[in-house]
Ligand code: IPE
Ligand code: IPE
């Protein structure tokens with residue numbers, strides 16, 4: 001099987017999945033958060049090296065206070081259990097996004113988790129949290145401007161330089177991007193990094209996206225003829 005080195009996933013459809021079961025949206029988020037563990041394990045098992053998941057966007061703050069606080073509570077719990085999950089699956093965890101808007105206890109847990117897992121190398125797992133690609137690029141450009149002003153960097157601004165200021169620095173671009181639940185858009189996820197990524201869309205809602213569904217996506221990827229603009 002031709003396994004992608006890096007899979008990125010837009011975890012969508014928690015709300016619709018819950019509604020289909022006659023349950024509240026927040027139940028969908030609970031089951032969606034549980035499913036992240038399953039897919040981490042599955043990726044580790046099939047030999048994926050990098051997995052990046054979109055958990056909360058810079059636009060998701062527009063949701064109701066009740067929903068935002070339920071999601072933050074889940075993420076907080078998830079980050080705490082992630083220490084064991086990361087040890088069990090040899091995962092190096094990194095959080096992408098503007099973390100300054102998160103509660104300070106969450107920022108502390110993230111720093112501890114990244115430090116605790118930094119030497120793991122079985123699966124490089126990125127969680128995008130308060131992440132928006134335009135925000136990431138804007139933060140990067142501002143830092144480049146600062147570094148030029150202060151003389152820390154000089155010369156031409158290159159694509160490599162921009163890449164090295166992004167939250168994803170050091171991580172190869174995704175080979176395959178999966179979006180669950182039927183929508184076919186990027187919703188501000190990895191705009192720079194997905195320049196040549198293959199896309200896979202499925203109607204399956206995120207909480208129901210299991211290892212079998214993952215393998216379907218990987219199989220579809222294996223049948224693609226990847227092109228990068230050449231002949
Ligand atoms: C994805 O599920 C989770 C987040 C964006 C946090 P949604 O909450 O977007 O579920 P739908 O799309 O409304 O069904
Ligand atoms: C994208 O899903 C963001 C995450 C999965 C975290 P949304 O459900 O928020 O995106 P839109 O609103 O359908 O584009």
Ligand code: MG
Pocket residue numbers: 012013014
């Ligand atoms: Mg959605």
